[in-house]
Amino acid sequence: MKLEIRETPIAVPGFLFAGVACGIKPSGKPDLALVVSDVPAAAAGVVTRNRVKAAPVRIVMERLGRGRAQAVVINSGNANACTGAAGMRVARAACAQVAAGLGIDARAVLPCATGKIGVVPPAVRMRTGVAAALDALDDSGFWRAARAIMTTDAFPKAGVRRVRVGGRIVTLAAMAKGAGMIAPDMATLLVAIATDAAIPAPALRTFVRAAVATSFNAITVDGDCSTNDTVLMLANGVAGNARFTPASADGRRFQRALSGLLGELADLVVADGEGATRRMRITVVGARTAADARRAARAIGESQLVKTALFGADPNWGRIACAAGYAGVPLDPDRLSVVIAGVAVLRCGAPAAPAVVARAARGMRAAAVELTVDLGTGGRGAAALTASDLTPAYVKFNSDYST
Amino acid sequence: MKLEIRETPIAVPGFLFAGVACGIKPSGKPDLALVVSDVPAAAAGVVTRNRVKAAPVRIVMERLGRGRAQAVVINSGNANACTGAAGMRVARAACAQVAAGLGIDARAVLPCATGKIGVVPPAVRMRTGVAAALDALDDSGFWRAARAIMTTDAFPKAGVRRVRVGGRIVTLAAMAKGAGMIAPDMATLLVAIATDAAIPAPALRTFVRAAVATSFNAITVDGDCSTNDTVLMLANGVAGNARFTPASADGRRFQRALSGLLGELADLVVADGEGATRRMRITVVGARTAADARRAARAIGESQLVKTALFGADPNWGRIACAAGYAGVPLDPDRLSVVIAGVAVLRCGAPAAPAVVARAARGMRAAAVELTVDLGTGGRGAAALTASDLTPAYVKFNSDYST
Numbered sequence: 001m002k003l004e005i006r007e008t009p010i011a012v013p014g015f016l017f018a019g020v021a022c023g024i025k026p027s028g029k030p031d032l033a034l035v036v037s038d039v040p041a042a043a044a045g046v047v048t049r050n051r052v053k054a055a056p057v058r059i060v061m062e063r064l065g066r067g068r069a070q071a072v073v074i075n076s077g078n079a080n081a082c083t084g085a086a087g088m089r090v091a092r093a094a095c096a097q098v099a100a101g102l103g104i105d106a107r108a109v110l111p112c113a114t115g116k117i118g119v120v121p122p123a124v125r126m127r128t129g130v131a132a133a134l135d136a137l138d139d140s141g142f143w144r145a146a147r148a149i150m151t152t153d154a155f156p157k158a159g160v161r162r163v164r165v166g167g168r169i170v171t172l173a174a175m176a177k178g179a180g181m182i183a184p185d186m187a188t189l190l191v192a193i194a195t196d197a198a199i200p201a202p203a204l205r206t207f208v209r210a211a212v213a214t215s216f217n218a219i220t221v222d223g224d225c226s227t228n229d230t231v232l233m234l235a236n237g238v239a240g241n242a243r244f245t246p247a248s249a250d251g252r253r254f255q256r257a258l259s260g261l262l263g264e265l266a267d268l269v270v271a272d273g274e275g276a277t278r279r280m281r282i283t284v285v286g287a288r289t290a291a292d293a294r295r296a297a298r299a300i301g302e303s304q305l306v307k308t309a310l311f312g313a314d315p316n317w318g319r320i321a322c323a324a325g326y327a328g329v330p331l332d333p334d335r336l337s338v339v340i341a342g343v344a345v346l347r348c349g350a351p352a353a354p355a356v357v358a359r360a361a362r363g364m365r366a367a368a369v370e371l372t373v374d375l376g377t378g379g380r381g382a383a384a385l386t387a388s389d390l391t392p393a394y395v396k397f398n399s400d401y402s403t
Numbered sequence: 404m405k406l407e408i409r410e411t412p413i414a415v416p417g418f419l420f421a422g423v424a425c426g427i428k429p430s431g432k433p434d435l436a437l438v439v440s441d442v443p444a445a446a447a448g449v450v451t452r453n454r455v456k457a458a459p460v461r462i463v464m465e466r467l468g469r470g471r472a473q474a475v476v477i478n479s480g481n482a483n484a485c486t487g488a489a490g491m492r493v494a495r496a497a498c499a500q501v502a503a504g505l506g507i508d509a510r511a512v513l514p515c516a517t518g519k520i521g522v523v524p525p526a527v528r529m530r531t532g533v534a535a536a537l538d539a540l541d542d543s544g545f546w547r548a549a550r551a552i553m554t555t556d557a558f559p560k561a562g563v564r565r566v567r568v569g570g571r572i573v574t575l576a577a578m579a580k581g582a583g584m585i586a587p588d589m590a591t592l593l594v595a596i597a598t599d600a601a602i603p604a605p606a607l608r609t610f611v612r613a614a615v616a617t618s619f620n621a622i623t624v625d626g627d628c629s630t631n632d633t634v635l636m637l638a639n640g641v642a643g644n645a646r647f648t649p650a651s652a653d654g655r656r657f658q659r660a661l662s663g664l665l666g667e668l669a670d671l672v673v674a675d676g677e678g679a680t681r682r683m684r685i686t687v688v689g690a691r692t693a694a695d696a697r698r699a700a701r702a703i704g705e706s707q708l709v710k711t712a713l714f715g716a717d718p719n720w721g722r723i724a725c726a727a728g729y730a731g732v733p734l735d736p737d738r739l740s741v742v743i744a745g746v747a748v749l750r751c752g753a754p755a756a757p758a759v760v761a762r763a764a765r766g767m768r769a770a771a772v773e774l775t776v777d778l779g780t781g782g783r784g785a786a787a788l789t790a791s792d793l794t795p796a797y798v799k800f801n802s803d804y805s806t
Contacts, residue, residue, distance in 0.1 A: 052728030052736045082724055082736070084752055117721025140608040224722075225729040290406040303802055304625040304793070305706070310803030318520025319486055319627075325455030326628040333455045333485070349487055351521040390707070391793035391802075398708055399715030399794075 011141040012173045013196040014038045014238030017141035019148030022129025024115070025077035030148035032129035035072040035192050036102060036137055041236035043069035043110065044204040046212050048229035054081035055091040056111035057228060066077050067201025070108040072192050072232055073098050073133075074149050076177070078115040081227040091402040094126050100294045101134040112190050112230045114151055114177060146175035149190055152397075153177050157268040160252030163257040165250040166241030170197035172257055174218075176265040178226075184279060187217060189269065191231040191262070197254065198237030199244075200349060206246045207258050208233050217264035219386045220301045221273035222394075266396045270386050271367075275393030279368055279386055280310050284324075286337075286374035291327035296375060299327035301387030310369065311389040315360035317345045324373055335376025341369055348376070413545040413563045415576045416599040417441045417641030420544035422551030427518070427525060428480035433551035435532035437477040438595050439540055440503060444470035444639035445514065447607040449615050451632035457484035458494040459514035460631060462758030466510050470604025473511040475635055476501050476536075477552050478529060479580070481518040484630040486686075487632075489523045497529050504537040515593050515633045517554055517580060549578035552593055555800075556580050560671040566660040569644030573600035575660055579619075579668040581629075590720050592619060592672065594634040594665070600657065606666025609649045609662050611636050618665035622789045623704045626674035638716040673789050676771075678796030682771050682789055683713050687727075689740075689777035690784030695732035695788040699778060702730035704790030713772065714792035718749045719765035725778055738779025744772055751779070 004068065016036045040146040043066050047057050073094050080087045095109040113121070136144075146156040160173040174193040199207070214229055244250035270279045282301050287293035300306055309316040317338040322387040324331055338346040341363025345352045352360075363369065416463055419439045427434040432449040448467050450460050466472065476497050483490045498512040516524070549559040561578040576597040587780025602610070602676035615634055620726050673682045690696035703709055706726040712719040741749040748755045755763075766772065788800075 005678065007475050050725060050728035052730075052739070053732050079721075082721060082739075082749065082752065082754060084737070117725065118749070224706055224708050224725065227721075227725050227728060246572045303627055304797075305627050308798050308801035311798065314802065318630075319483060320632050321455050322453060322520065325453035325630060327578075329454075331454050334487070336455070336485075346521070347484065349485065351485060390798055394707075394716065395711050395793055395795045395798055398711035401715065 006144050009140065010158060011139050011284055012171045012175045014236045015194045016137040016139055017082060017145040018133040018136040018138065019141060019144030019146070020129055020136055022132060024075055024127045024129070025282070030144065031077045032133050033074040033145040033148035034098065034137060035194060035234070036135040037070050037147060037234050037236040038066055039224065039236055039238065040070050040108065042067060042199055042204050043209045043232065043234050044202040045230065045232040046208060048226060050225050052082065052151045052227045054079050054113055054228040054230070055083055055087040056080055057230060057336050058092055059095065060110050063110060066107065066254060068108065069110050069234060071098050071102060072110045072112065073130065074112040074190060074259060075121060076114050076149050076151050078113060078121040079228050080113040080116045080121050082118045083120045088316045090123050092125060093123065094130050097127060098134065110232055114190050114228055116148070116151065117227060120147055129182040129237050134269070142173065142175070148314040149175065149177045151178060152274065154272050156263050159261050159264045161257040161261045163253055165197060165254050165268045166244045168241035170239040170241060173348070174261050174265055176269060178269065188196055189226065189229045191216065191265065193233040193371045195233070195235045196237070196373045197240060198241050199235040199237050203246055204233060204235050207255055211259040211262045214259055218384055219266045219270045220298065221270060221276070221388045227302040238250045252348040263321040266337060267386065268387050273388035274397050275391040276388035278310055278389045279390055280371050280393065281368065281384060283372045283382065283384045284375065285372065285382045286376050286379060288330050288377050288379040288383040290383055293381040296324050296373065297383050297385040299323045300373065301385045304390055309389035311391050313361060313364040315340045315345055315357055315364055319325050320371070320373060321346065324375060330377050332376035337374040337376065339372040341366070342363060408508060412543065412548050413561060413576045414542050415574045417639045418597045420548040421536040421539040421541065421542040421543055422544060422547030422549070423535040423539055424537060425533070426528045427478055432476055433547065434480045435536050436477040436548040436550060436551035436639070437501065437536040437540060438463065438597060440473050440639040442639055442641065443471055443473050443511065444637040445470060445602055445604040445607045446635065446637050447604060447611045448633065448635040449611060449710065451629060453628050453630050455630045456486065457482050457516055457631040458486055458490040459483055459516045460633060461491070462494055463513050466513060469494045469510065470665060471511065472637060473507050474501050474505060475513045475515065475637070476533065477515040477593060477595065478524060478532070479517050479552050480555050481516060481522060481524040482520045483516040483524050484629050486521065486522045486523045488783045493524045493526050493529060496526065497533050497709070500530060500533045501537065512771055512804040513635055515635070515677050517552065517593050517631055520630060532745050542782065545576065550575050552578065552580045554581060555677065556571045557675050560675070562664050562667045564660040564664045566656055568600060568657050569647045571642045571644035572593060573598060573642040573644060574763055575664055577664050577668055579672060581672065582660040591634045592629065594619065594668065596636035598636070598638045599641040600638050601642060601644050602638040607650055609638060610658055613658060614665045617662055618669040621787055622669045622673045623701065624673060624679070624791045626755050654713055671791065673791050676791035677800050678794040680793035681713055681792045684771065684787060684789045686775045686787045687778065688775065688785045689782060690777050691780050691782040692784040693786055697794040698732050699730040699776065700786050702726045702770050703776065704788045708792055710793035714794050716764060716767040718748055718760055718767055723774070724749065732778070733780050735779035740777040740779065742775040743767060744769070
């Protein structure tokens with residue numbers, strides 16, 4: 001999909017950013033980013049559930065437990081996954097160098113990486129890059145950092161929200177790259193979020209998890225969950241707001257802002273999926289439980305046959321019903337309903353007339369298509385997932401010899 | 404893949420076959436098949452686990468419990484799925500017509516269907532077709548029946564085995580169509596197996612389930628499990644062999660013959676997968692349990708990134724390790740090994756040198772590629788799965804507007 005986002009300036013009080021090129025990418029494009037808080041910040045995050053975890057992910061898992069951090073160092077062009085002890089050494093060295101440069105504890109530096117699997121990152125280039133990024137740190141460097149974490153992304157993905165909590169206006173800004181594991185040899189969804197709000201780590205964790213559940217955990221490009229997926233959020237408290245809990249009115253407002261911000265980035269990630277021409281928001285209702293609804297939505301969104309039908313703008317409800325049927329969750333075939341682009345093509349197990357289906361076909365030519373599936377169990381379980389289509393361009397892109 | 408199979412004559416003592424064209428397919432190609440035993444036969448089978456089951460599948464489920472049947476009636480061109488009460492009536496009518504024509508109980512007739520979902524089969528054409536097929540029944544009609552069950556198959560798939568059990572030489576012959584749910588609006592794997600061996604229904608059930616587990620349940624084209632998948636076997640006892648149990652030497656010989664026969668057909672089904680150019684046999688070892696190994700093999704075989712790499716002959720072990728990592732089963736990243744086409748590209752977590760990987764790339768240019776993944780848990784769980792590649796032709800075929 002062709003998408004442009006306007007790079008309006010983004011700044012977060014008490015944060016500095018940098019994005020530089022240090023030669024990890026053969027193309028010479030920016031490949032090393034820093035996000036640094038002036039003061040120690042509360043930290044929370046989510047990492048991949050893949051059992052094969054990249055070196056930086058293992059370090060993040062060690063350090064996130066502290067609930068505090070001050071910097072995030074991200075390299076693109078090399079995933080530092082399946083790289084053994086050598087990969088761990090390179091990742092730890094980058095963190096130590098950032099810490100020395102800033103005069104902080106190395107444990108306050110969180111590393112991320114994205115790119116080729118199975119190659120130890122070039123240590124000297126990393127070192128040069130970190131030094132250059134430290135020199136380049138700037139409160140207006142946000143978009144440079146957002147560009148430096150890109151791999152095969154067609155455009156940088158970022159957004160910002162301002163919201164009043166605890167008596168102060170606070171800023172939330174986030175940058176993201178990738179869409180699951182969509183690119184050749186490139187893994188990963190990476191997201192870094194900075195806010196000047198004062199939020200204790202346990203509450204920050206609650207906010208981040210809830211926002212990720214409805215955004216990055218509700219999209220699929222190819223169903224491949226990478227070795228490197230990482231979402232990190234730092235809250236440095238520079239805004240000086242009064243404390244607020246997630247359950248308070250301020251907390252709900254903050255959650256809405258964060259969830260909205262990450263939802264916006266997640267949509268951009270799907271829109272930028274490899275070779276994608278069209279995306280579909282799949283809403284499953286009438287499931288016994290929300291977990292059942294999620295499973296059905298995922299089976300539909302990851303079905304190659306549904307994804308190719310989406311590419312072809314074909315309102316092929318038989319494939320949708322079939323995918324729901326093998327999701328392994330209760331459904332009632334005689335009460336199953338499918339609504340595509342506002343047109344009911346299957347209602348309580350009864351197919352619509354060809355003229356009605358033709359209307360759905362016209363609606364499917366849009367860049368974003370709405371699909372609602374009622375599993376007909378009478379339950380109140382519901383879930384939503386946004387999926388991209390499967391195109392010849394995706395296959396071509398991912399089959400070119402690249403090892 | 405270009406594959407030719409020679410249509411050497413196949414006959415099974417005490418069985419008649421027919422395949423005719425009755426206009427269910429707009430192309431005018433054969434679309435109605437009959438398999439009939441001269442005498443009542445033991446019957447066993449396996450049907451789809453999809454919760455959305457086609458009308459014929461629901462009837463087969465009702466009738467298979469009896470353990471006896473005498474005829475199978477199969478139409479192609481229409482799946483008779485999501486067709487409600489009207490679809491059930493058409494399917495029951497076809498069975499009743501076959502039963503009347505043969506002078507047997509309607510419950511002894513098992514129906515199957517494959518084709519478009521959501522359209523009630525044309526009752527008059529079905530009736531004409533069943534009448535013509537009854538007239539055409541012939542002990543040399545095997546290949547005509549095998550052709551009449553095809554949908555988008557490039558060639559008919561069938562095979563035969565002869566084996567000595569219970570003091571007699573018995574024949575096993577099988578015909579198959581499709582590969583999971585691979586074709587536009589076409590569902591289904593259908594398999595009909597006929598043998599003149601005398602085998603009681605409970606033993607027949609054991610033989611069929613074991614053979615399906617290592618054949619049709621060990622292949623994947625696109626991971627879509629259809630509304631219509633059905634495997635049926637009739638054993639009419641005409642050979643007059645002495646009884647034998649599955650655990651006996653004769654039983655093991657019969658099992659080997661049946662499993663070999665269905666394995667051969669399963670390979671043909673993958674080779675004929677939509678747009679497939681290459682297939683990969685994935686063997687997972689070193690899992691805690693066989694079930695874990697199966698899950699890992701399936702995650703690898705269904706990964707779009709692994710399938711596109713297979714199309715590109717790219718020994719991209721990072722994608723393979725990644726897919727194993729998100730399969731949700733125990734694995735040890737530091738003891739994970741990947742062998743592609745006989746070349747160890749990852750050994751105990753350590754990547755091979757580029758020259759070695761290049762050798763694996765050359766090996767991947769074959770039509771059939773061997774992949775072995777050791778999950779490194781030290782367990783003895785193992786499983787195998789054969790997967791096709793994902794190609795631009797698959798996407799094109801399945802995205803053409805077809806509703």
